[in-house]
Amino acid sequence: DQQVKQNSPSLSVQEGRISILNCDYTNSMFDYFLWYKKYPAEGPTFLISISSIKDKNEDGRFTVFLNKSAKHLSLHIVPSQPGDSAVYFCAAEGTSYDKVIFGPGTSLSVIP
């Protein structure tokens, strides 16, 4: 059973609007959460992260929100740009900080 879930396989957004990508997790021992971005034929690259002691982390156009009681996090991209079109993976790890578990990914298309 997947411990990290991304229930939307794909998302389409107009350029300039907000993109919201969602992620749910089942393991209450997860302590740290990360978002990765992946272009075709390339390896994933780190985007932004958040610790379980925080509920928000911001980096430029990217903001991650964490609702620990609901075991839910979301990535907001504002404003969305065509270059943001990629697959976004949510990932989580526990306090031992060794295994990193990924979700199935959401494919974002930003339409010009």
Added chain:
Amino acid sequence: NAGVTQTPKFRVLKTGQSMTLLCAQDMNHEYMYWYRQDPGMGLRLIHYSVGEGTTAKGEVPDGYNVSRLKKQNFLLGLESAAPSQTSVYFCASRNPSGPGELFFGEGSRLTVL
């Protein structure tokens, strides 16, 4: 800036053949990982290593073996390839100082006929 390098990039195997994927990193990272990416399944952890000479099982370890004889290298072996192992394989590495980002290679596409 090599970062994480995977060899080979592409390989086609017949069922039952064996092969080894090599991952090399030049960032002096302690931790190394092997993932496979399949449609609808995302990235699933196969095996990982927290230091030279150590290995541990991930989410989907069956049918694979790994070795970490040198700090900079992490090898993934398929002893008897099966069509279900057709996938794109990614290696990653990172430092162990608390949580943090993984650095990924470009991937190795393996097809088992």
